[in-house]
């Protein structure tokens with residue numbers, strides 16, 4: 001296997017692994033020999049992910065709500081107990097909200113967005129960083145969004161939460177770079193995962209409409225995002241730190 005894509009003896013935590021990007025990344029890393037600790041709140045989806053792995057014996061699954069700090073700590077403990085180290089952490093679990101302009105957003109929507117999309121990432125980072133500092137190395141990849149580096153009409157609370165993820169990422173990069181603990185964020189444009197369905201944007205007509213916003217005139221395929229996650233996590237990528245990686249068909253170039 002090409003050493004740039006050989007994850008042998010590496011251990012990765014992935015949150016939100018029952019579906020979408022998290023599932024596809026778990027499969028891609030496991031195919032390349034990575035040991036995994038996968039979590040989600042969706043038990044049957046998580047089990048389905050495990051069934052799709054090439055080497056399921058290299059995988060532990062946990063039901064974790066990322067909004068709870070205890071869950072974040074448990075995941076790190078599981079990685080250390082089962083595999084002896086934590087090389088990679090991908091804080092991927094996230095939720096969208098029903099489309100609403102800022103003047104229609106409720107406190108409930110903001111709470112949900114910040115509990116899951118911000119505290120979920122922050123609690124994860126807190127415990128992952130502690131373990132990585134002890135080891136003397138580690139790489140965290142947070143999943144933000146194009147809504148984390150630009151405005152998202154009718155997605156104001158989501159956009160605010162995903163901007164917060166970028167803030168956490170950049171701060172961690174500056175705080176821990178000297179300890180060889182790095183943190184980057186990926187910022188995808190739309191991709192046809194369940195999150196689009198749940199946000200009421202999943203129809204073929206709507207996906208075509210969303211694609212018009214990209215210079216490439218289409219939304220991405222799931223693997224087009226996950227391949228960039230994989231390349232970012234490559235053992236050969238050892239100096240990238242604090243970056244927001246837009247995978248957007250050129251939207252940010254407008």
Ligand SMILES: NC(=O)c1ccc[n+]([C@@H]2O[C@H](COP(=O)([O-])OP(=O)(O)OC[C@H]3O[C@@H](n4cnc5c(N)ncnc54)[C@H](O)[C@@H]3O)[C@@H](O)[C@H]2O)c1
Nearest residue numbers: 016018019020021041065066093094145190191193194195
């Ligand atoms: N698909 C897109 O268009 C798109 C674009 C930009 C960013 N993102 C981000 O990508 C990440 C992954 O989303 P996806 O597109 O694969 O969607 P998805 O809905 O397929 O996957 C999200 C996963 O997170 C899990 N999850 C939700 N709340 C949780 C909680 N409280 N605790 C633990 N797990 C929880 C869900 O059960 C699901 O398995 C999210 O952070 C999302 O905001 C997605």
